[in-house]
Amino acid sequence: MYSSNQNKYESIGLETNPFPFSPTPSRPWLIAGNSRVEAYQLLKREIELSKEFNQPKVNVVEGDYGSGKTHLALYLVNYGLENLKYKIYIATVQDALRKPTLALISIKLINSLGGEEFLRTFALNFLSKIILENKEELEDKGVINFGFKEKVISLFESKYREQKIRTIVEEIEEEPEKIVEFINEGNLNDEALLKLAIEEVEKKFETNKGSLILRSFIDVDILREILLLPFSEHWKYYNKRRYESITKFIEGSEDNALLFLATLVNSMKYISKSSVVLIVDEVDAITPEENVQIFFHGLRTLIDRGPGNFFIILLCTSRAWNSYQQLGNVRALTSRMGIRPILLEQISLAEAKEIVNEYLKAVSIKRETKTYESLFEPNVIELLWKNSGGNIRQLLVSCFYCLELAVQSKLSKVSYSVAQETLSKLTGVPLEKPLLPLRPDSDIAKQIISKFYSIEKPGERGKVLEDSVKSLISLVFGEERVVGKKREKISKTKSREIDILFYDYKGKLNGVEVKAYDPRKERLVKLKDIEGFIELANHKKFDRFLLVTTSRLDFASQQELNKLSNVKVHIMQEEQVAKVLYVTDAIKDLGRQEKLSKEEAQEILLELEILERTLS
Amino acid sequence: MDKQLSLIQLLILHLADTPNGIEDKEVSKKIGINVKTIMNKLAKDELLERIPKVGKKGKPLKKSSLYRTSSKGKEQYKNFFNKLLEEPVKYYLLKDKVVNSAQVLSKEYANNVEQINRILKSFEEKLDWVSKSLYFEEIQKAEQPTTEKESFLSALKLAYFDVVHRSPVAPLVKVSDLRNALIERLNITKETFDKLLVALNEEDPYKVQLYTGSGNEEEGIKTKRGMFHLVLIKPE
Numbered sequence: 001m002y003s004s005n006q007n008k009y010e011s012i013g014l015e016t017n018p019f020p021f022s023p024t025p026s027r028p029w030l031i032a033g034n035s036r037v038e039a040y041q042l043l044k045r046e047i048e049l050s051k052e053f054n055q056p057k058v059n060v061v062e063g064d065y066g067s068g069k070t071h072l073a074l075y076l077v078n079y080g081l082e083n084l085k086y087k088i089y090i091a092t093v094q095d096a097l098r099k100p101t102l103a104l105i106s107i108k109l110i111n112s113l114g115g116e117e118f119l120r121t122f123a124l125n126f127l128s129k130i131i132l133e134n135k136e137e138l139e140d141k142g143v144i145n146f147g148f149k150e151k152v153i154s155l156f157e158s159k160y161r162e163q164k165i166r167t168i169v170e171e172i173e174e175e176p177e178k179i180v181e182f183i184n185e186g187n188l189n190d191e192a193l194l195k196l197a198i199e200e201v202e203k204k205f206e207t208n209k210g211s212l213i214l215r216s217f218i219d220v221d222i223l224r225e226i227l228l229l230p231f232s233e234h235w236k237y238y239n240k241r242r243y244e245s246i247t248k249f250i251e252g253s254e255d256n257a258l259l260f261l262a263t264l265v266n267s268m269k270y271i272s273k274s275s276v277v278l279i280v281d282e283v284d285a286i287t288p289e290e291n292v293q294i295f296f297h298g299l300r301t302l303i304d305r306g307p308g309n310f311f312i313i314l315l316c317t318s319r320a321w322n323s324y325q326q327l328g329n330v331r332a333l334t335s336r337m338g339i340r341p342i343l344l345e346q347i348s349l350a351e352a353k354e355i356v357n358e359y360l361k362a363v364s365i366k367r368e369t370k371t372y373e374s375l376f377e378p379n380v381i382e383l384l385w386k387n388s389g390g391n392i393r394q395l396l397v398s399c400f401y402c403l404e405l406a407v408q409s410k411l412s413k414v415s416y417s418v419a420q421e422t423l424s425k426l427t428g429v430p431l432e433k434p435l436l437p438l439r440p441d442s443d444i445a446k447q448i449i450s451k452f453y454s455i456e457k458p459g460e461r462g463k464v465l466e467d468s469v470k471s472l473i474s475l476v477f478g479e480e481r482v483v484g485k486k487r488e489k490i491s492k493t494k495s496r497e498i499d500i501l502f503y504d505y506k507g508k509l510n511g512v513e514v515k516a517y518d519p520r521k522e523r524l525v526k527l528k529d530i531e532g533f534i535e536l537a538n539h540k541k542f543d544r545f546l547l548v549t550t551s552r553l554d555f556a557s558q559q560e561l562n563k564l565s566n567v568k569v570h571i572m573q574e575e576q577v578a579k580v581l582y583v584t585d586a587i588k589d590l591g592r593q594e595k596l597s598k599e600e601a602q603e604i605l606l607e608l609e610i611l612e613r614t615l616s
Numbered sequence: 617m618d619k620q621l622s623l624i625q626l627l628i629l630h631l632a633d634t635p636n637g638i639e640d641k642e643v644s645k646k647i648g649i650n651v652k653t654i655m656n657k658l659a660k661d662e663l664l665e666r667i668p669k670v671g672k673k674g675k676p677l678k679k680s681s682l683y684r685t686s687s688k689g690k691e692q693y694k695n696f697f698n699k700l701l702e703e704p705v706k707y708y709l710l711k712d713k714v715v716n717s718a719q720v721l722s723k724e725y726a727n728n729v730e731q732i733n734r735i736l737k738s739f740e741e742k743l744d745w746v747s748k749s750l751y752f753e754e755i756q757k758a759e760q761p762t763t764e765k766e767s768f769l770s771a772l773k774l775a776y777f778d779v780v781h782r783s784p785v786a787p788l789v790k791v792s793d794l795r796n797a798l799i800e801r802l803n804i805t806k807e808t809f810d811k812l813l814v815a816l817n818e819e820d821p822y823k824v825q826l827y828t829g830s831g832n833e834e835e836g837i838k839t840k841r842g843m844f845h846l847v848l849i850k851p852e
Contacts, residue, residue, distance in 0.1 A: 064827045318846055319829045322785040343787060345848065348822040389841050390821035 007437075008407055009363075013371050015441040017407075018359040019400035023066070023393060028074035028589065029447050032358040033351035033392075036068060039342050040080055046339075047081070047311045051275045054215055054308035058299055058337055060283075061313060062321050063344030066393025069315040072344070073279045074589060076313070078451070085272035088112055092282040093295060100286055100295040102257035102302065106250050109261075109278065116243040120229045121176070121460065122267075127227060128176035129271050130197045135169050142192040144168060175459035180230050190231065197227060205266060214262035215308035222249070222263045258301060265307040279313045284320030289327065296329035303336050318343070346390025353381050355392065356399055362443040376402070380419045387423055401426060436594045438583060438603070444590060445578035451587045452577065453518050465577070466499045466514040468584040469548060469610070473502050473512075475601040476611065490539045496532035501542070504611075508543035511536060512610060519551040519574075527556040537564045546570065546610055550577055570609045580604060621663075621692060628655055629663060629685045629693035637667040637682030655683055663689030768812045771802055772824075776849040788827055788846040792835035813847070814839050823850050 009016055020026040031037060043059065050057040063069045077087040090108045093100040110118060131138065138144045144165055146154070154160040168187060171178045182188040198220055201207065205218040225246055231237045239245070250260045265276045286292050299312065316324075321341060324330040347355070360372035376399075384402070388394035402414045402422045411418065440448060455461040474482045483501035490496055500512040513533040517523035527534075530547065537545045545567040552571055553561070561567050572580075583604065585591030605611035621629070628651055632638050640652045658664040665686045668676035685693070775797040776789060783789040795809050804812075814837065816824040826837065829845025836845040 318785060318788055318827045322788070322846065323830045325784045340786075343848075346821055346825040346827075349820075386818060386821060388821070389817065389839070390825060391841075394841075 009403070010365065011410065012375060012403070012406060012412055013365050014360065014375075014403075015363040015365060015443075016437070017400055017403045018363040018441075018443070019396045019403065020393075021400055022593075023397075025068075025071035025074055025589075027359065027362060027443065028071055029079045030355075030358050030362060031072075031075050031080070032355045033347050035345055035347065035351065036072060039072060039344060040075065042342060043076065043313065044080065047084075047275050047277060050311045051309050056215075056303050056306045056308060056310040056312070058303055058312040058314065058333060059339070060321065060337065060341035061315050061344065062318050062341040064318060064346070064391060066391045067344040067346070068392045069344060070281055071392075073281055073313065073315055076277070077279060078589065081277060082454075084274045084277060086113075086268040086274075087277045087279070089279045090281065092285055093280055094282065094285045094287065094291075100291050100298070102254050102261065102298040103251045105280075105295075105298060106257045106261050106264075107247060109264075110247075116229070119226055119243065119246070122271075123227045123229050124176035124179055125271050126223075126267055127179055127193060127197060128172050130193070130200055131169060131172055131179075134196060134200065135165065137196075138165055138169075141196050142189055143196055145186055145189050147186070175457055177457075177459050183231070183234070190234070190236065194224065194227060198224065204270070209259075212305060214258065214266075214305055216266060217259075217262045217307070218266050219259045219263045222246070222260055223267060225249075226264075226267075254298065254301070258305060261302070262307045265310050269307075269309055275309045275311055276307075277311045277313065279315065281315045283314045283316040292324060293327055293329050296324075296327065296333050300329055300333050300336065303333070316341075347385075347392055347395070348390070349382060349385050352385040352388075352390075352395055355395070356381055359396070359399070363441050374413070376414045376419075377416055380414055380416055383416065383419050384423070398422060398426060436592055438592075438600055439575070439579050440582040440590075440592070444582065445575065448578045448581050448587050448590050449574055451590065452516075452581060453520065458515075458517050458523070461518075462499075462514055462516040464586050465516045465548075465550070465580070468580050468586045469512065469514055469608070470500050471584050472580070472596075472601045472605055473500060473610065475596060475598055476605055477502055477504060488536060488541050490535050490541070494535075496536050498533070498536060498542075504544075510544045510546060510610070511542040512546045512548060515547070515549040515551070516577075517549070517551040522551075524552055524554040525549050525557055526554050527560060530557055530561075534560055534564070537567050540566065542566075544568070548572060548608060548610070568609055572608070576607060580608070621696065624649075624651065624654060625658060625663075626693045626696055628658060629689045632664055632683045633685040633690060633693075635684075637684035639669070639680070639682055643683075658689065659683060662686055663692060765812060765815060768798075768802070768804075769816060769824075771798060772813070772816070773849055773851070775801065776847070777851075785846065788829075788848050790829065790831070790835065791826075791837045791845055791847050792831065794847060810837050813837060824848075825850070 007015065018027065031040060039061065043061075046057060046059060061069050061072060073089060077089045081087050088109050090105070090112050093105060093108060095104065098104050114121075131143070134141070134143075139161065146161065146164075150160070150164070168182060172182070179188065179193075183190045183193075201218050201220060201223060206214075206216050207218055207220050209219065211217050225242060228237045228239075229242055232239050232242045246260075250257050268276050283295070286295055299314075302310075302312070325334075356376065357373055360375055361367060364372040380402070384395055384398045388398060398419075402419050405422050405425070406412075406414045406418050409418065439445075452461065452464065455464065470482065470484065481503040483503075485497060485499060486501040487495045487497045498511040499514050502510050502512070504510055511533075513530065515525050515529060517525060517529075525547075533545065533547060536542070543566070545564070547561070547567065547569045549569070550572050553569065561569060581587050582590065583592050583596050583600070585593070602611060624647065627647060628643055631643050631646055632655075640655045643655065644651045655664060659666055663686055664683045667682045667684055668678075669680045669682050671677045772794065775794055779789045779793050779797060780786050783793070791813070795806065798804070799806060799809055813824065817826050817839065825848040826839065826844035827846035827848065828842070829836070831845045833843065836843045837847075
């Protein structure tokens with residue numbers, strides 16, 4: 001029996017078993033086999049064409065169960081279309097209680113992006129874009145406020161105003177969340193900012209509600225509501241149910257949903273200057289026939305009237321696509337597609353070998369020696385491929401079990417007899433379930449790190465890591481001991497915020513600050529970044545202060561922190577960042593997929609020095 | 617000490633070293649230059665001796681004479697040859713003889729090689745014939761069970777490319793459409809069609825691809841991986 005820390009696959013030269021244990025794609029960043037690469041390139045070309053002509057477009061990817069439709073979709077969303085900011089993946093539009101109308105598609109679209117939280121961040125990004133694009137006019141338009149004191153200073157220091165505007169713009173560019181702070185502190189004028197945003201939209205987009213074709217349309221009222229989401233707590237715009245009222249509006253009618261979709265998609269294009277891609281999986285799961293008609297009618301409307309540069313990919317089995325052909329709305333949409341559905345065919349033997357090798361290479365201990373290429377003895381892949389009928393999922397699943405059996409039998413290779421035995425066992429008793437280690441394998445770790453640092457704004461990135469650390473703390477100490485984000489007063493007029501506040505076993509109050517600047521860009525933690533943290537520590541507000549950071553500290557911050565006895569700094573190595581994000585499922589589709597135990601979480605908190613060894 | 621002789625002089629002495637003597641013309645011919653003056657000088661130095669040439673009637677001819685290496689001359693050239701040049705000069709002198717005999721020999725070898733080639737060629741032809749006969753026998757034996765499969769595949773391809781133009785889900789076609797087209801054309805049963813199609817798919821699931829589809833059980837095809845209703849045949 002192996003423990004979760006031992007690598008039982010070492011004898012066959014692998015870090016882990018790379019093949020999928022469950023039907024969900026385990027390594028969607030791998031794309032191999034000519035037919036799959038060609039399908040991806042074809043879709044990419046189509047998306048580029050859609051952008052060029054500012055037209056919406058729909059396409060169907062058709063294939064049997066397990067042919068790699070979802071894998072291709074996840075590859076597109078997460079890796080293949082890296083240059084696109086907004087790529088939306090909807091796992092299914094089938095809902096037993098609701099019809100797959102445009103309204104439901106819109107709601108599912110927002111939900112798949114993160115729901116209210118997404119719209120809130122989206123609004124801040126939109127405002128940040130407005131500020132950046134109009135930075136020269138911010139003062140004239142009254143967006144930036146200057147207090148009496150500042151006005152006096154600027155009389156003596158001619159460049160003071162210019163300097164202040166630049167600082168505000170730079171901070172907002174790095175962290176759009178700061179807009180809320182600047183408004184609360186009175187540095188930004190909320191009304192002027194909103195007015196500027198609406199003026200800009202009216203200049204750049206079609207805003208007439210009577211428009212029939214919504215290729216470049218933004219509904220000013222809908223946009224205003226979205227832009228107000230981050231300020232719902234503000235006394236002027238106070239509305240605790242703003243998000244609900246937006247969703248209620250969408251659900252009001254199909255026309256409302258279309259207006260919302262056009263507004264959202266066109267605003268997304270304004271922020272990102274790129275196409276918006278929507279992938280809808282499991283179209284074959286829509287039942288009954290009436291719902292299929294409704295769904296395709298919605299898409300038909302979207303193509304005829306909807307926003308331009310909006311690319312929709314439907315994933316459907318050949319079986320369903322075949323039977324849908326009798327329906328009027330499906331045929332109407334097919335005629336609007338232009339090209340035939342992209343069929344993911346059964347794979348050839350050469351493709352099977354290439355795909356298997358790609359999986360093995362990803363976790364091979366000695367990649368450069370290419371020993372993984374001979375891990376499956378000659379003819380084994382052919383046997384598995386023939387048995388799979390050219391179906392990728394079946395091929396990969398049988399590869400998974402072949403490796404498991406080879407390791408259990410203490411073999412260094414997958415022999416023909418192991419493959420034969422596996423195939424016979426697959427129809428009978430399943431093999432022993434593998435133990436999932438706490439640390440991701442190097443292939444997954446690489447993907448996690450790349451995804452994590454591809455989060456553009458350090459603030460958003462920090463939030464992801466902060467949530468992960470918080471969930472580990474909650475698991476170890478219990479949710480009732482975790483206060484979470486907290487603003488503490490340090491003087492009568494000043495207050496400072498700490499990311500995570502929790503009580504440990506001894507009842508001591510611990511404050512944790514999480515910083516996630518990109519060490520690869522050599523962005524050090526500066527004194528300015530931890531000013532609030534230092535002030536709280538100076539006031540000895542809590543018993544223990546912890547600074548968890550992904551990048552090193554600059555000299556000034558180090559010096560300041562050295563003066564404080566109650567502060568502990570932990571600089572996370574890349575492997576630690578990957579491990580924490582992996583065990584807490586922080587990065588979509590790159591999680592451990594097994595519930596973390598309290599002991600395992602404790603082990604990680606000890607590593608991060610959040611948990612003191614004596615306490616454990 | 618002997619007088620230092622030139623190579624030509626030494627060569628003349630060697631050529632003239634015959635019991636009956638040699639004419640100056642003949643020596644000149646052999647060497648390739650006129651050596652009459654040199655030979656006269658050698659005769660003066662008593663390295664060559666003059667022998668009167670005997671005419672047809674057995675009487676000595678007054679105007680022409682033969683030259684023969686004297687014992688003094690013999691000593692001179694042999695000393696030199698023995699020391700340095702005996703072998704190369706000998707080979708030079710033997711050249712004609714060697715070339716002639718080589719030509720004779722090569723002719724002989726050429727004849728032999730030609731003969732061997734002829735034998736080998738006829739052997740090769742025989743071998744080829746034997747292997748072909750064996751191959752055809754093998755093929756005939758092997759084709760017994762696959763003839764049906766091969767001819768079925770050809771017919772399947774023809775029928776597929778005919779049906780696919782009318783298929784709403786092209787490049788996929790319904791198994792039942794293909795089956796209906798072929799059962800009649802090949803005069804086979806539904807079971808034979810299904811058995812052959814499944815066998816072809818199991819042999820190469822890329823060449824003959826099966827897909828799940830909708831329809832009743834009768835229309836589909838049953839394999840160990842389940843029921844399939846759609847098929848795609850890859851062109852070569």
